[in-house]
Amino acid sequence: MEPDLFSWLKRAQVPYVILCQANRDDSNFSAEDLRAGRYILSQAKAVVFVSRHNxxxxxxxxxxxxxxxxxxxxxxxLRDWPELAWPPASPVKLATVSRLESTAKGLDLIIPALADALGHQSDWQLDLYGEGPDKEKLQQLAAAHGISDHIHFRGFVADISTIWQEHHMMLLPSRFEGCSIAMMEAALCGRPVLATPVGGVDEWIVDGETGFVAKDISQAALVDALRRAWLARADWAQMGSAAKQRAHQLLDPQSGDKLLNVITGAVI
Incomplete structure (x- = not known):
């Protein structure tokens, strides 16, 4: 909590809206931060969250x-969500779509989990899309676990649908999220998602029906989810169709207008 911001809000007495884009379960607040947080949250005209979990x-x-x-x-x-054909069965192609860092995105968890769950299999690959500060560390981690041949760094792609034309499943091993837009995009493109139980996942993914949800945020839980997914891979296409249907039911095309109304309602 920024003390200057807290002091200014108490002194200025201006209307404000809080927009929370992410929240993490392991946040440890001091007693002073808790008092300040309660005040700022309770005095806001509105507090906007991007998921029920948060x-x-x-x-x-x-x-x-x-x-x-x-x-x-x-x-x-994306506004027009394409109908994508299911990719060829071999090789099994997994993808992450995020910045390449581990504190939030948990990429340091998924690489050893893949080595444990699928390292004895030959017919799979993980493509990581995005850029970020941990690329070299993740490359070294893949090498240390003996799966460098399975892990590919693809950089930034402008058209997200081109990723899902070629890939069967998205992996979302995050330690915390608000509600992953990449997860929403994958589902809207008809692809199942394997994720940790972070913000938005419980709303968008039904375990065993539209994807797979790890029991907790840990390497062991990801190993278990990956093994379950691998055994059920013959069902992935059907799960992707169910994910797309559920995503269209959940998608709110008026979300931008709703946020604008909340903000203007706070100051008018």
Whole structure:
């Protein structure tokens, strides 16, 4: 909590709206931060969360109820979601779409988990899309676990649908999220997602039906989820279709207007 911001908000008495884009379960707040957080959250005209998970987590962290909180999606950038044919069965192609860093995105968890769960298999690959500060560390991690031949760094791709034309499943091993837009995009393109139980996942992924959800945020839980997924890979195409259907049911095309209304309503 920035003390200058806290002091200014108390002094200025101006209306404000809080937009929470992510929240993490392992946040440890000092007593001073808790007091400041409760004040700032309770005095806001509205608190906007991008997932139910993040809202419930914030209420638990600060020990307060937020009746003035609302949940509004971040809209994915694509508007016309293509009908993509299912890729050839071999090789099994997995993908992550995120910045290449491990603190939030958990990429340091998924590489050893893949080595443990699938290292004895030959017919698979993981393509990592994105750029970031941990690329070299992740390359070294793949080498240390003997799976460098299976791990490929693909950089940035402008058209997300081209990724899902070629890949069977998205991996989302994050330690925390608000609600992953990349997850939403994969589902809207008809691909199942294997994820940790972070923000938005419980709303968008039904374990065993539209994807796979690890029991917790750990390497061991990811190994278990990967093994379950591998054994069920004959069902992935059907799961992708179910993921697409569910995603279209959940997608809110009015989310931008809703956020604007919340902000303008706070100051008018």
């Amino acid at each position: 809202r419930m987590l914030a209420e638990r962290q600060f020990g307060i109820s937020l009746p003035h909180a609302v949940e509004i999606q971040n809209p994915p950038p």
